[in-house]
Amino acid sequence: MEYKLASNTTTRVISQEFDYSVPASLEEALELRDEHGDDVRPLAGGTDLLIQLKADVRTESHLMYVNGLDELDDVSETEEGLEIGATVTYDDLMNSSLVDQHVPILAEAASDAGGVQVEKMGTIGGNLCNGSPAASTAPPLLILGAEVVLESVDGERIVPIEEFFTGPKRTVLEPNELLTSVRVPTPASDRWAHEEIKRVTEDLAKVIVSVSLECDDGTVTDCGIGLGCVAPTPIRATEAEAAIRGEPATEETFARAGEIASDEISPISDSRSTAEYRRLITETKVRDLLVDAHETNV
Amino acid sequence: MPKNSKSFHAIGTDSPRKGGKAKVTGKAVYAPDVSLPGMWHGKVLRSPHPNATVVDIDTSEAEAMGAICITPDDVPDVKYNERTISVPDAIYRDNRVLTDRPRQVGEGIAAVAAETEEKAERALKAIDVTYEEHEPVIDPEFAVSDDAPAIHESIVRDGEVEPIENNIAVERDISVGDVEQGFAESDHVFEHSFETGRTYHAQLENKTTVCRPEPDGGITVWPTTQTVHNVRQLLGEIFDINLSKVNVKRLELGGSFGSSIQTNSVTPITVALAMAADKPVKIVSSREEDMYDHCRYPSKLDVKIGANDDGTLNAVEMDVLADVGSHNIQAFPYLGVVAGFTASLYDFEHLEFRGRAVYTNKAPACAMQGFGNPQATFAVECMIDAIAEELGIDQLELIRKNYVGEGDTFWGQGPTIKSVVKSCGVEELLDQGAEAIGWDERTPPGEKDGRYRRGIGMARGFHTSGTGGPTPGEAIDYSSALVKINEDGSVDVVSALQDHGGGTRSAGARIVAEALDVPIENVELSPTDSRNTAYDVATHATRGVYAGGAAMKKAAESVREQLLENASRLLEVPPDAISLEADTDEGIGRVFVEGVPDKELTVGEVAKRAELNNWGTMAAVESNRQVACPPAYAAQFVEVEVDMETGEIDILRTAIGNDSGTIVNPKLAAGQQHGGFYRGAGYALVEDTQYDENGAIDGNGLLTDYRMLTTMDLPSNDETETFFVETEEPSGPFGAKGLGEACINPTAAAVANAVYNATGVRFTDIPMTPEKIIGDLRAEYTDRVTGKPMVPAEDDD
């Protein structure tokens, strides 16, 4: 099905009939998932899923509400950094002192995602599992080297976030699995910057850029460049990163990073922007943000 | 300039608006709130194709589910135009309740009603339609070519069938003087082409209708509308019911921006469905259906202006190509007002206007906030800035030298509606705006450099207060009101005048309070419908206060005479010896004889004694047509910052000034200034509905992809200076003129002129999205690191 029919709308009742389960524990949820596989769809905040159902771009016969699961809604400190439960909302990320202390870039990304309603309802797990190239939390998680924990009745597996996305709306999540948490190591450097370029303040992004930078004595020792909306999945601009490691931390170097990054992406034109503009803005903003990160007082 | 010196007790005060409490407590009733016992829910099956013929509709499965279905065969075979407020000759009829020949994505083919929304939705999906698809016509330039298929073969006008050729819905040429002579006599001739976007109204309330068939064969209808009487007339005509049996209820209206001047397409569909079901039926459009319902007239304007070295503007030539979409709602008046607004901005001796409006397979364009004025003013005011620069004359001076002001002939509403300007605050608007923004410190674009460049720009404009005039003209324009004094001295105002949320009716109550000299607290607005009120054309064209309020004033004045008459019998003095005064502290109207202390009553006492004496109710119904549609002037000044590398435009500051005569509701009036500027800035920067080659709105036609500015994108209140120059309009109620649309008309040009002042690049195609302007900006800019010009890369996909 496609959106083209004018009555495929997001502002009406959901006319599909579906079963609805509210598991009492993670264990029960995993059992349901094991029994029904792809025939049961996890429902977290619903800010992606319910819209798809209203617009009839997706048909589901069974929804399973996961937001009430105690096991999934916590932010906790680990040896390497933080473990963030799948149903932690944008609002939680923005207000968590642990997030602020360890990975403030994630709070910044959360504050860019949608307006107040979406901040209250949308979850980090839903954001990642929805698999959109425009996922706000993905570029920062990519440059932080985060991992996702995927659980099934058979146990858990840990997948680096770089390997999680396989294409637009596609991830490695198996039909019997749930994403239960995201593990985020505390970065070595406090130099970072994040920006979503949008048509208006309240919008999905045209381009998302997250950068991190480590410098020693005027030389770039390490850097991360995470990008959203410019490829089939959120990506790291690995060629640009490689090209500036070991180079002097100057505006010329950062400009080169922008140039290379704009060459390694594969943007498309859609209702939010054009492929051409996405390339131009990626070049400019990668440079701008590296300059900003470099100028951060650490 | 005459300043308003009269002191009012109700007008211009900040007492709470009527009905405000009901709104903020959620008790006000809008069409989507209406729910009746036994009511069913309707849904419309809409064409997924932009240009097709329906070969077959199979409703059997939906009917087996218990739904009532209607198809084009089940609705009256009447060709109509959903907008009815012009004379018959100016109404182009090409529409039907349901069609088997859809001409746009989203056009209604069939409809279902069922007990619940879910059931209706499922029944809708069970209907099987077979279409024969035709090649869609999306581009208006292609539409007029010989290769384009015909969208409409013919239409009906004033009872006659007329053929349509080359998809041209209307052509309208208007000529004054001799433009060639005007150009020949000019020292310079300037030329520019402009293009404006297909803005969606995005009113808060999705169009809705509830209809209940009545036992006597009549209908009661609760629609989203700006005019209950025109809905009533059209429904009476389509369904062949006496108007006395068609009752259309006036409800609160959740905004409109012009989208409900015509009867909304869901209204006759709901009526047909309710009559077929023999039950009350409700249809609420979804937001996406609404986005396919209407839009602003997008236009291409080629403009030529002849000017002398001293700044005298002699002649203007304008070619307009407007894309009307699938139905011609009001392209004829549209072209007339684009010419009229242009002619009434500046005192051109010679004018040559050629307008063409063409059909395409897209949502139909209709009036939207400013109706033709934002388009015309954008083009003309950008040219004024360009001409001023070329001639080396300050823009404000060029305006002062040429604007149409007091004593000049004015025909803003088109060539058939002419009047003479009697009130004008343009000079003060320019002075105060210039002062607020720091116009004198403005530097030319050549002096700016760096990546972030700031610029100041301004534009002037006006809107007409209604469409009235000394002669009848092509648009209907009059209002009616009943005013009566109750037995305790309180006052009922009974009128069909609609309020979009701007406070029009509240202003009317102030006018009545002022005219009767009773406190505003004693005046209330009655719930009304088309059966218990006399005709009111519509709240549109910035006429609510000026024309609707004037009818209320006329009725109140008539009641005032009755009050003086009755008081004269009670106080035993001639009516002329009696004074009226509102005692706002006591909350009463005083009736007294000056200097004679024992000759005093309250309005309530007069009313009660009139009742006890069986003298009858003090009441009057009046209809009133205004004999002019005076210009409500506006000037806007803005400062922007442009990022030369990304094309992002940030509006930093603005000064918004209006001359609307006497200001009736000061706070709500300032709200109109903010609101108009905000939509105008959106018109300039982001708002547009683009169509793909399959005739679907880009971004799947979801509101997620129809972006509008919010307060987060615009200057804060501290950086927004709003001001009024209060002139006194002799033809307006207590000196008032219109306001609403005047607040959007100059905005796009003011922003574009500021962008020019910042960057030295003149953008003539709005919205000016970063994607559209970045190439031209970067061509003017040298990279700060590499020293190279930043020319956009060729795209590889």
Ligand SMILES: Cc1cc2nc3c(=O)[nH]c(=O)nc-3n(C[C@H](O)[C@H](O)[C@H](O)COP(=O)(O)OP(=O)(O)OC[C@H]3O[C@@H](n4cnc5c(N)ncnc54)[C@H](O)[C@@H]3O)c2cc1C
């Ligand atoms: C107005 C608006 C603005 C928005 N703006 C942004 C924005 O700026 N940036 C952005 O990134 N997104 C934005 N979104 C999209 C959306 O809000 C986010 O992607 C959000 O994080 C989704 O989370 P959710 O909890 O609502 O997911 P849901 O809709 O509940 O689920 C999304 C998908 O993930 C699956 N899922 C959810 N949880 C799990 C789990 N634990 N394990 C396995 N699968 C799971 C669901 O089955 C579904 O397929 C916006 C949405 C709206 C409506």
